[in-house]
Amino acid sequence: xxxxxxxxxxxxxxxxxxxxxxxxxxxxxxxxxxxxxxxxxxxxxxxxxxxxxxxxxxxxxxxxxxxxxxxxxxxxxxxxxxxxxxxxxxxxxxxxxxxxxxxxxxxxxxxxxxxxxxxxxxxxxxxxxxxxxxxxxxxxxxxxxxxxxxxxxxxxxxxxxxxxxxxxxxxxxxxxxxxxxxxxxxxxxxxxxxxxxxxxxxxxxxxxxxxxxxxxxxxxxxxxxxxxxxxxxxxxxxxxxxxxxxxxxxxxxxxxxxxxx
Ligand SMILES: C[S@@+](CC[C@H](N)C(=O)[O-])C[C@H]1O[C@@H](n2cnc3c(N)ncnc32)[C@H](O)[C@@H]1O
Numbered sequence: 001x002x003x004x005x006x007x008x009x010x011x012x013x014x015x016x017x018x019x020x021x022x023x024x025x026x027x028x029x030x031x032x033x034x035x036x037x038x039x040x041x042x043x044x045x046x047x048x049x050x051x052x053x054x055x056x057x058x059x060x061x062x063x064x065x066x067x068x069x070x071x072x073x074x075x076x077x078x079x080x081x082x083x084x085x086x087x088x089x090x091x092x093x094x095x096x097x098x099x100x101x102x103x104x105x106x107x108x109x110x111x112x113x114x115x116x117x118x119x120x121x122x123x124x125x126x127x128x129x130x131x132x133x134x135x136x137x138x139x140x141x142x143x144x145x146x147x148x149x150x151x152x153x154x155x156x157x158x159x160x161x162x163x164x165x166x167x168x169x170x171x172x173x174x175x176x177x178x179x180x181x182x183x184x185x186x187x188x189x190x191x192x193x194x195x196x197x198x199x200x201x202x203x204x205x206x207x208x209x210x211x212x213x214x215x216x217x218x219x220x221x222x223x224x225x226x227x228x229x230x231x232x233x234x235x236x237x238x239x240x241x242x243x244x245x246x247x248x249x250x251x252x253x254x255x256x257x258x259x260x261x
Contacts, residue, residue: 085115102127
């Protein structure tokens with residue numbers, strides 16, 4: 001259902017005025033944002049708050065366990081697609097032979113490069129899911145977390161995965177499960193037109209299997225929770241959700257969609 005993909009991208013960008021840019025955004029001849037990037041105001045505008053969110057996500061390591069069960073990456077070439085500021089790159093670098101982060105936003109590419117300075121097996125490239133700057137059949141494991149692959153509309157990126165992933169490789173896409181959990185309920189209040197069944201049908205048609213994982217957000221303070229709600233939802237909803245969530249924890253259902261090649 002294309003409307004869903006557009007509405008998610010539009011809402012994430014703060015309104016229907018902002019569409020996925022067809023051409024790269026350049027400043028003084030330097031590519032600021034690669035063509036085809038889905039506006040991501042949470043991390044583009046406030047990477048320091050997104051860092052707080054990343055630190056709060058899944059303190060029990062359930063996602064890492066689920067991914068490792070699906071496809072271990074020891075010695076493998078891992079692509080983190082839509083890597084943002086590279087939060088997950090050091091984690092993959094511990095076991096992988098080689099890790100490549102790809103990210104369309106130049107400021108985030110710089111941040112990711114700073115993060116992995118000194119890690120000899122990690123590189124960060126500017127690019128997008130629709131034009132992955134890697135050769136054919138060069139990747140064993142792809143990780144894309146809350147980045148571009150939101151269901152219908154991401155077919156160009158899936159075609160690129162088919163090109164860059166080696167036979168025997170695996171792609172893993174992490175996104176919200178809006179059918180359950182406190183966060184899932186909030187997500188549906190924010191995007192009432194979101195249709196989880198249509199999204200599930202889409203991934204099944206593309207040959208992906210669902211691995212549901214119930215994680216939690218765990219914050220150090222109410223101020224951190226409030227700040228993160230403020231970058232994820234419109235102000236009015238963020239204020240209401242903060243009242244609905246006592247304490248420092250929020251249960252959060254996600255899916256790991258995965259497919260072998
Ligand atoms: C919500 S952030 C998640 C960042 C990172 N995966 C993480 O978990 O920390 C979404 C990221 O996807 C990137 N992105 C947007 N459009 C993309 C595209 N077409 N291809 C690859 N990445 C994209 C954004 O620039 C942003 O860094």
